[in-house]
Amino acid sequence: MRSGVYAAMFKREYTLAFRQKAELVQPLVFFVLVVSLFPLGVGPSPEILQRIGPGVIWVAAILSSLLGMERLFRDDFQNGWLEQLALTDASLAGLMAIKVFTHWLVSFVPLVIVSPLLALFLNLTEPMYWALLATLAIGTPLISLVGAIAVGLTMGLNRGGVLLALLLIPLFIPLLIFATSAIESAAMQLSYMPQLAILGALLLLAFAFTPFAISYAVRVSLN
Amino acid sequence: MSLEAVNLSCVRRDRVLFEQQSFTLNAGELTYLLGENGAGKTSLLRILIGFVEPAAGQVLYGGSAITHSDVRRKFNAELIYIGHKSAVDPHASAFENSRFWCAQHGVSVTQELIYSVLATLGLVGLEDIPCGQLSAGQNRRVALARLWFKATAKVWVLDEPFTALDVKGIELLERHIEAFLARGGSVILTSHQPLSHLTGWRPLELEYRL
Structure with missing residues:
Protein backbone atom coordinates (compact mmCIF):
# COMPACT_ATOMS: atom_id res chain seq x y z
CA MET A 1 0.00 0.00 0.00
CA ARG A 2 2.84 2.36 0.78
CA SER A 3 4.33 2.15 -2.68
CA GLY A 4 0.89 3.14 -3.99
CA VAL A 5 1.13 6.29 -1.91
CA TYR A 6 4.45 7.19 -3.51
CA ALA A 7 3.13 6.44 -6.98
CA ALA A 8 0.13 8.66 -6.27
CA MET A 9 2.48 11.45 -5.25
CA PHE A 10 4.40 11.18 -8.52
CA LYS A 11 1.23 11.12 -10.57
CA ARG A 12 -0.16 14.21 -8.90
CA GLU A 13 3.06 16.19 -9.16
CA TYR A 14 3.51 15.27 -12.78
CA THR A 15 -0.09 16.13 -13.71
CA LEU A 16 -0.05 19.47 -11.93
CA ALA A 17 3.34 20.47 -13.35
CA PHE A 18 1.94 20.36 -16.85
CA ARG A 19 -1.12 22.39 -15.84
CA GLN A 20 1.14 25.40 -15.32
CA LYS A 21 3.02 25.35 -18.57
CA ALA A 22 4.10 28.98 -18.31
CA GLU A 23 5.94 28.26 -15.07
CA LEU A 24 7.71 25.35 -16.74
CA VAL A 25 8.75 27.24 -19.84
CA GLN A 26 9.86 30.53 -18.25
CA PRO A 27 13.08 29.30 -16.59
CA LEU A 28 13.98 27.47 -19.78
CA VAL A 29 13.54 30.58 -21.94
CA PHE A 30 15.44 32.62 -19.36
CA PHE A 31 18.30 30.12 -19.60
CA VAL A 32 18.45 30.33 -23.39
CA LEU A 33 18.19 34.14 -23.39
CA VAL A 34 20.94 34.67 -20.82
CA VAL A 35 23.31 32.40 -22.70
CA SER A 36 22.52 34.04 -26.02
CA LEU A 37 23.32 37.48 -24.56
CA PHE A 38 26.97 36.60 -24.17
CA PRO A 39 27.91 36.33 -27.85
CA LEU A 40 26.26 39.74 -28.26
CA GLY A 41 27.91 41.25 -25.21
CA VAL A 42 31.50 40.02 -25.42
CA GLY A 43 31.66 39.82 -29.18
CA PRO A 44 31.37 36.89 -31.54
CA SER A 45 35.04 35.88 -31.49
CA PRO A 46 34.95 32.05 -31.47
CA GLU A 47 38.01 31.65 -29.20
CA ILE A 48 36.67 33.90 -26.48
CA LEU A 49 33.25 32.26 -26.61
CA GLN A 50 34.78 28.82 -26.39
CA ARG A 51 36.84 29.98 -23.42
CA ILE A 52 33.93 31.39 -21.44
CA GLY A 53 31.22 29.03 -22.74
CA PRO A 54 31.23 26.36 -20.01
CA GLY A 55 31.11 28.95 -17.23
CA VAL A 56 28.35 30.91 -18.94
CA ILE A 57 26.15 27.87 -19.44
CA TRP A 58 26.61 26.72 -15.88
CA VAL A 59 25.99 30.12 -14.32
CA ALA A 60 22.87 30.51 -16.45
CA ALA A 61 21.71 27.03 -15.43
CA ILE A 62 22.11 27.86 -11.74
CA LEU A 63 20.29 31.20 -12.06
CA SER A 64 17.43 29.76 -14.06
CA SER A 65 17.11 26.90 -11.59
CA LEU A 66 16.63 29.44 -8.79
CA LEU A 67 13.84 30.99 -10.82
CA GLY A 68 11.94 27.72 -11.06
CA MET A 69 12.93 26.39 -7.67
CA GLU A 70 10.73 28.75 -5.71
CA ARG A 71 7.55 27.13 -6.93
CA LEU A 72 8.68 23.70 -5.75
CA PHE A 73 6.77 24.02 -2.47
CA ARG A 74 5.06 27.40 -2.76
CA ASP A 75 1.66 26.32 -4.08
CA ASP A 76 1.41 23.21 -1.96
CA PHE A 77 2.35 25.17 1.13
CA GLN A 78 -0.14 27.93 0.47
CA ASN A 79 -3.07 25.69 -0.30
CA GLY A 80 -2.34 23.32 2.58
CA TRP A 81 -1.44 20.19 0.65
CA LEU A 82 1.81 19.80 2.58
CA GLU A 83 -0.21 19.54 5.79
CA GLN A 84 -2.23 16.73 4.27
CA LEU A 85 0.98 15.03 3.12
CA ALA A 86 2.35 15.09 6.64
CA LEU A 87 -0.66 13.01 7.71
CA THR A 88 -0.25 10.12 5.27
CA ASP A 89 1.02 6.63 5.83
CA ALA A 90 4.37 7.26 4.18
CA SER A 91 7.58 8.88 5.24
CA LEU A 92 7.67 12.56 4.48
CA ALA A 93 11.30 12.20 3.41
CA GLY A 94 10.31 9.69 0.74
CA LEU A 95 7.49 11.89 -0.49
CA MET A 96 9.81 14.87 -0.65
CA ALA A 97 12.35 12.85 -2.62
CA ILE A 98 9.63 12.11 -5.16
CA LYS A 99 8.58 15.73 -5.27
CA VAL A 100 12.14 16.84 -5.97
CA PHE A 101 12.61 14.11 -8.56
CA THR A 102 9.47 15.19 -10.43
CA HIS A 103 10.59 18.80 -10.27
CA TRP A 104 13.97 17.84 -11.69
CA LEU A 105 12.31 15.79 -14.42
CA VAL A 106 10.06 18.59 -15.65
CA SER A 107 12.43 21.52 -15.21
CA PHE A 108 15.98 20.27 -15.79
CA VAL A 109 15.57 17.57 -18.37
CA PRO A 110 14.29 20.14 -20.93
CA LEU A 111 17.31 22.25 -20.06
CA VAL A 112 19.64 19.37 -20.85
CA ILE A 113 17.73 18.81 -24.08
CA VAL A 114 18.23 22.39 -25.33
CA SER A 115 21.91 22.42 -24.39
CA PRO A 116 23.17 21.30 -27.86
CA LEU A 117 21.75 24.54 -29.23
CA LEU A 118 23.66 26.55 -26.66
CA ALA A 119 26.84 24.60 -27.28
CA LEU A 120 26.48 25.72 -30.88
CA PHE A 121 26.02 29.38 -29.84
CA LEU A 122 29.20 29.31 -27.82
CA ASN A 123 31.33 27.34 -30.26
CA LEU A 124 31.91 24.39 -27.93
CA THR A 125 33.78 21.47 -29.46
CA GLU A 126 32.28 18.02 -29.47
CA PRO A 127 34.28 16.67 -26.51
CA MET A 128 33.36 19.82 -24.57
CA TYR A 129 29.71 19.22 -25.39
CA TRP A 130 29.78 15.66 -24.08
CA ALA A 131 31.49 16.86 -20.92
CA LEU A 132 28.86 19.58 -20.54
CA LEU A 133 26.11 17.02 -20.91
CA ALA A 134 27.71 14.74 -18.31
CA THR A 135 28.15 17.56 -15.79
CA LEU A 136 24.57 18.75 -16.33
CA ALA A 137 23.26 15.23 -15.87
CA ILE A 138 25.08 14.84 -12.57
CA GLY A 139 24.98 18.44 -11.39
CA THR A 140 21.35 19.38 -11.92
CA PRO A 141 19.88 16.74 -9.56
CA LEU A 142 22.33 18.08 -7.00
CA ILE A 143 20.96 21.60 -7.52
CA SER A 144 17.41 20.30 -7.06
CA LEU A 145 18.18 18.34 -3.91
CA VAL A 146 20.21 21.01 -2.14
CA GLY A 147 17.94 23.80 -3.34
CA ALA A 148 14.87 22.03 -1.97
CA ILE A 149 16.21 22.33 1.58
CA ALA A 150 16.43 26.10 1.27
CA VAL A 151 13.04 26.30 -0.45
CA GLY A 152 11.55 24.25 2.38
CA LEU A 153 12.96 26.63 4.95
CA THR A 154 11.95 29.84 3.20
CA MET A 155 8.49 28.89 1.93
CA GLY A 156 6.74 30.37 4.95
CA LEU A 157 8.19 33.79 4.20
CA ASN A 158 6.61 36.16 1.77
CA ARG A 159 8.94 37.13 -1.01
CA GLY A 160 11.49 34.52 -0.10
CA GLY A 161 12.88 34.56 -3.65
CA VAL A 162 15.86 36.84 -3.12
CA LEU A 163 16.71 35.26 0.20
CA LEU A 164 16.64 31.91 -1.54
CA ALA A 165 19.20 33.10 -4.07
CA LEU A 166 21.43 34.53 -1.34
CA LEU A 167 21.29 31.25 0.59
CA LEU A 168 21.86 28.97 -2.35
CA ILE A 169 24.33 30.62 -4.70
CA PRO A 170 27.30 30.21 -2.31
CA LEU A 171 26.40 26.54 -1.88
CA PHE A 172 26.65 25.96 -5.62
CA ILE A 173 30.22 27.30 -5.91
CA PRO A 174 31.89 23.85 -5.59
CA LEU A 175 29.50 22.48 -8.16
CA LEU A 176 30.34 25.31 -10.55
CA ILE A 177 34.10 24.89 -10.07
CA PHE A 178 34.16 21.16 -10.73
CA ALA A 179 31.66 21.29 -13.58
CA THR A 180 33.48 23.99 -15.52
CA SER A 181 36.84 22.43 -14.79
CA ALA A 182 35.57 19.15 -16.26
CA ILE A 183 34.55 20.91 -19.47
CA GLU A 184 37.89 22.73 -19.67
CA SER A 185 39.72 19.44 -19.32
CA ALA A 186 37.61 18.11 -22.16
CA ALA A 187 38.59 21.14 -24.25
CA MET A 188 42.23 20.20 -23.76
CA GLN A 189 41.56 16.57 -24.66
CA LEU A 190 42.29 15.48 -21.10
CA SER A 191 40.34 13.03 -19.00
CA TYR A 192 37.62 14.72 -16.97
CA MET A 193 36.68 11.65 -14.96
CA PRO A 194 38.15 12.94 -11.67
CA GLN A 195 35.88 16.00 -11.72
CA LEU A 196 32.89 13.86 -12.65
CA ALA A 197 33.75 11.49 -9.83
CA ILE A 198 33.73 14.33 -7.33
CA LEU A 199 30.40 15.61 -8.67
CA GLY A 200 29.06 12.06 -8.50
CA ALA A 201 30.22 11.74 -4.91
CA LEU A 202 28.47 15.01 -4.02
CA LEU A 203 25.31 13.76 -5.69
CA LEU A 204 25.35 10.44 -3.83
CA LEU A 205 25.87 12.26 -0.58
CA ALA A 206 22.93 14.50 -1.42
CA PHE A 207 20.77 11.47 -2.29
CA ALA A 208 21.50 9.98 1.09
CA PHE A 209 20.94 12.98 3.32
CA THR A 210 18.89 15.71 1.68
CA PRO A 211 15.48 13.97 1.73
CA PHE A 212 15.65 13.95 5.51
CA ALA A 213 16.81 17.56 5.64
CA ILE A 214 14.02 18.58 3.26
CA SER A 215 11.34 16.82 5.27
CA TYR A 216 12.70 18.42 8.43
CA ALA A 217 12.64 21.85 6.77
CA VAL A 218 9.04 21.25 5.70
CA ARG A 219 8.04 20.23 9.22
CA VAL A 220 9.67 23.38 10.58
CA SER A 221 7.70 25.46 8.11
CA LEU A 222 4.45 23.72 9.09
CA ASN A 223 5.05 24.50 12.74
CA MET B 1 -9.30 4.45 20.61
CA LEU B 79 -7.58 10.74 11.33
CA ILE B 80 -9.07 13.29 8.99
CA TYR B 81 -7.86 16.83 9.43
CA ILE B 82 -9.40 19.71 7.54
CA GLY B 83 -7.71 22.98 8.30
CA HIS B 84 -8.06 26.60 7.31
CA LYS B 85 -6.20 25.82 4.16
CA SER B 86 -8.31 23.43 2.19
CA ALA B 87 -5.53 21.61 0.28
CA VAL B 88 -7.54 21.91 -2.92
CA ASP B 89 -5.34 22.66 -5.89
CA PRO B 90 -6.81 25.38 -8.11
CA HIS B 91 -5.38 23.82 -11.27
CA ALA B 92 -7.03 20.45 -10.76
CA SER B 93 -10.74 19.66 -10.92
CA ALA B 94 -12.91 18.61 -7.99
CA PHE B 95 -12.76 15.04 -9.23
CA GLU B 96 -8.96 15.07 -9.57
CA ASN B 97 -8.48 16.73 -6.21
CA SER B 98 -10.60 14.02 -4.60
CA ARG B 99 -8.75 11.28 -6.42
CA PHE B 100 -5.34 12.69 -5.52
CA TRP B 101 -6.25 12.95 -1.88
CA CYS B 102 -7.70 9.43 -1.70
CA ALA B 103 -4.68 7.92 -3.45
CA GLN B 104 -2.31 9.84 -1.21
CA HIS B 105 -4.07 8.67 1.92
CA GLY B 106 -4.40 5.07 0.76
CA VAL B 107 -8.19 5.28 0.60
CA SER B 108 -9.48 3.08 -2.21
CA VAL B 109 -12.45 4.64 -3.95
CA THR B 110 -14.16 3.93 -7.22
CA GLN B 111 -14.85 6.60 -9.79
CA GLU B 112 -18.57 6.18 -9.16
CA LEU B 113 -18.13 6.80 -5.45
CA ILE B 114 -16.25 10.05 -6.07
CA TYR B 115 -18.97 11.26 -8.44
CA SER B 116 -21.75 10.28 -6.05
CA VAL B 117 -20.09 12.02 -3.07
CA LEU B 118 -19.52 15.16 -5.12
CA ALA B 119 -23.19 14.98 -6.13
CA THR B 120 -24.23 14.69 -2.47
CA LEU B 121 -22.25 17.86 -1.85
CA GLY B 122 -24.08 19.71 -4.59
CA LEU B 123 -21.25 19.76 -7.11
CA VAL B 124 -23.09 18.04 -9.97
CA GLY B 125 -21.80 19.26 -13.31
CA LEU B 126 -18.79 20.94 -11.72
CA GLU B 127 -16.70 17.81 -11.22
CA ASP B 128 -14.35 18.46 -14.12
CA ILE B 129 -13.88 22.22 -13.88
CA PRO B 130 -10.58 23.45 -12.36
CA CYS B 131 -11.23 24.33 -8.73
CA GLY B 132 -9.70 27.76 -9.26
CA GLN B 133 -12.87 28.65 -11.16
CA LEU B 134 -15.23 27.50 -8.41
CA SER B 135 -16.48 29.68 -5.57
CA ALA B 136 -15.00 29.64 -2.06
CA GLY B 137 -17.95 27.64 -0.76
CA GLN B 138 -17.65 25.11 -3.56
CA ASN B 139 -13.93 24.73 -2.86
CA ARG B 140 -14.79 24.12 0.76
CA ARG B 141 -17.20 21.40 -0.31
CA VAL B 142 -14.46 19.73 -2.36
CA ALA B 143 -12.27 19.69 0.76
CA LEU B 144 -15.11 18.39 2.94
CA ALA B 145 -15.74 15.50 0.52
CA ARG B 146 -12.84 13.77 2.32
CA LEU B 147 -15.15 13.22 5.28
CA TRP B 148 -17.27 11.02 3.01
CA PHE B 149 -14.40 9.11 1.38
CA LYS B 150 -12.36 7.91 4.31
CA ALA B 151 -14.65 5.44 6.03
CA THR B 152 -11.92 4.04 8.27
CA ALA B 153 -11.46 7.33 10.09
CA LEU B 165 -20.71 27.24 3.36
CA ASP B 166 -24.32 28.21 2.71
CA VAL B 167 -27.20 27.22 4.99
CA LYS B 168 -27.85 23.98 3.13
CA GLY B 169 -24.17 23.10 3.17
CA ILE B 170 -23.97 23.68 6.92
CA GLU B 171 -26.99 21.45 7.51
CA LEU B 172 -25.54 18.73 5.27
CA LEU B 173 -22.26 18.77 7.15
CA GLU B 174 -23.93 18.81 10.55
CA ARG B 175 -26.04 15.78 9.57
CA HIS B 176 -22.92 14.00 8.38
CA ILE B 177 -21.13 14.75 11.65
CA GLU B 178 -24.17 13.47 13.54
Missing part, protein backbone atom coordinates in the same frame (compact mmCIF):
# COMPACT_ATOMS: atom_id res chain seq x y z
CA SER B 2 -9.44 7.87 22.14
CA LEU B 3 -7.43 10.99 21.61
CA GLU B 4 -6.27 12.47 24.85
CA ALA B 5 -4.59 15.77 25.64
CA VAL B 6 -2.53 15.83 28.82
CA ASN B 7 -1.57 19.18 30.36
CA LEU B 8 -0.99 20.90 27.06
CA SER B 9 0.54 24.36 27.05
CA CYS B 10 1.25 26.51 24.07
CA VAL B 11 3.52 29.52 23.81
CA ARG B 12 3.59 31.64 20.68
CA ARG B 13 5.82 34.68 20.32
CA ASP B 14 6.44 34.84 24.06
CA ARG B 15 2.72 34.84 24.75
CA VAL B 16 1.15 31.98 26.66
CA LEU B 17 -1.93 31.00 24.67
CA PHE B 18 -3.12 28.34 27.08
CA GLU B 19 -1.76 26.24 29.90
CA GLN B 20 -2.57 22.90 31.45
CA GLN B 21 -5.30 21.93 29.01
CA SER B 22 -6.36 18.33 29.58
CA PHE B 23 -9.28 16.66 27.88
CA THR B 24 -10.25 13.44 26.15
CA LEU B 25 -12.09 12.95 22.88
CA ASN B 26 -14.17 9.84 23.47
CA ALA B 27 -15.91 7.75 20.86
CA GLY B 28 -19.25 9.21 19.86
CA GLU B 29 -18.46 12.60 21.37
CA LEU B 30 -18.38 16.01 19.78
CA THR B 31 -16.06 18.56 21.35
CA TYR B 32 -16.80 22.14 20.41
CA LEU B 33 -13.76 24.34 20.82
CA LEU B 34 -14.76 27.89 21.65
CA GLY B 35 -12.80 31.06 22.03
CA GLU B 36 -12.15 34.50 20.65
CA ASN B 37 -9.91 35.21 17.68
CA GLY B 38 -6.33 34.67 18.77
CA ALA B 39 -7.27 32.55 21.76
CA GLY B 40 -5.31 29.62 20.36
CA LYS B 41 -7.97 27.35 18.89
CA THR B 42 -6.05 26.60 15.71
CA SER B 43 -2.82 26.18 17.68
CA LEU B 44 -4.54 23.66 19.95
CA LEU B 45 -5.83 21.68 16.97
CA ARG B 46 -2.40 21.71 15.34
CA ILE B 47 -0.85 20.43 18.55
CA LEU B 48 -3.48 17.66 18.67
CA ILE B 49 -2.54 16.38 15.23
CA GLY B 50 1.16 16.76 15.90
CA PHE B 51 2.14 19.64 13.60
CA VAL B 52 3.17 21.87 16.46
CA GLU B 53 5.16 20.76 19.48
CA PRO B 54 3.44 21.80 22.68
CA ALA B 55 5.52 23.85 25.10
CA ALA B 56 4.56 21.30 27.74
CA GLY B 57 2.37 18.22 27.95
CA GLN B 58 1.62 15.54 25.39
CA VAL B 59 -1.02 14.10 23.14
CA LEU B 60 -1.96 10.43 23.54
CA TYR B 61 -3.78 8.23 21.07
CA GLY B 62 -5.06 4.97 22.49
CA GLY B 63 -2.94 5.64 25.57
CA SER B 64 0.45 6.16 23.85
CA ALA B 65 2.13 9.36 22.73
CA ILE B 66 1.57 10.24 19.08
CA THR B 67 5.28 11.01 18.71
CA HIS B 68 5.92 7.24 18.60
CA SER B 69 6.14 6.18 14.99
CA ASP B 70 3.81 3.16 15.36
CA VAL B 71 1.17 5.23 17.12
CA ARG B 72 1.66 7.98 14.56
CA ARG B 73 0.93 5.59 11.69
CA LYS B 74 -2.18 4.27 13.35
CA PHE B 75 -3.31 7.77 14.22
CA ASN B 76 -2.74 8.99 10.64
CA ALA B 77 -4.75 6.05 9.33
CA GLU B 78 -7.71 6.95 11.53
CA LYS B 154 -12.30 7.46 13.77
CA VAL B 155 -11.24 11.00 14.62
CA TRP B 156 -12.11 14.18 12.76
CA VAL B 157 -10.27 17.38 13.54
CA LEU B 158 -12.05 20.24 11.79
CA ASP B 159 -10.85 23.82 11.92
CA GLU B 160 -13.71 26.15 10.97
CA PRO B 161 -15.40 23.61 8.68
CA PHE B 162 -18.47 25.80 8.13
CA THR B 163 -16.58 28.78 6.70
CA ALA B 164 -17.97 29.89 3.34
CA ALA B 179 -24.11 10.19 11.61
CA PHE B 180 -20.36 9.84 12.22
CA LEU B 181 -20.84 10.36 15.97
CA ALA B 182 -23.59 7.75 15.98
CA ARG B 183 -21.12 5.29 14.37
CA GLY B 184 -18.75 5.90 17.27
CA GLY B 185 -16.49 8.54 15.78
CA SER B 186 -15.15 11.47 17.72
CA VAL B 187 -15.00 15.01 16.44
CA ILE B 188 -13.36 18.20 17.60
CA LEU B 189 -14.25 21.36 15.74
CA THR B 190 -14.05 25.11 15.97
CA SER B 191 -16.67 27.42 14.58
CA HIS B 192 -17.76 30.98 15.03
CA GLN B 193 -21.29 30.15 13.98
CA PRO B 194 -23.54 28.48 16.54
CA LEU B 195 -24.31 24.86 15.69
CA SER B 196 -27.92 24.66 14.59
CA HIS B 197 -28.69 20.96 14.31
CA LEU B 198 -26.03 19.27 16.37
CA THR B 199 -26.75 18.83 20.03
CA GLY B 200 -25.07 17.18 22.94
CA TRP B 201 -21.66 18.67 22.31
CA ARG B 202 -19.18 19.29 25.02
CA PRO B 203 -17.79 22.81 25.12
CA LEU B 204 -14.09 23.42 25.53
CA GLU B 205 -13.44 27.06 26.09
CA LEU B 206 -10.16 28.85 25.56
CA GLU B 207 -9.84 32.30 27.03
CA TYR B 208 -7.99 35.05 25.29
CA ARG B 209 -5.00 35.88 27.47
CA LEU B 210 -2.68 38.81 27.31
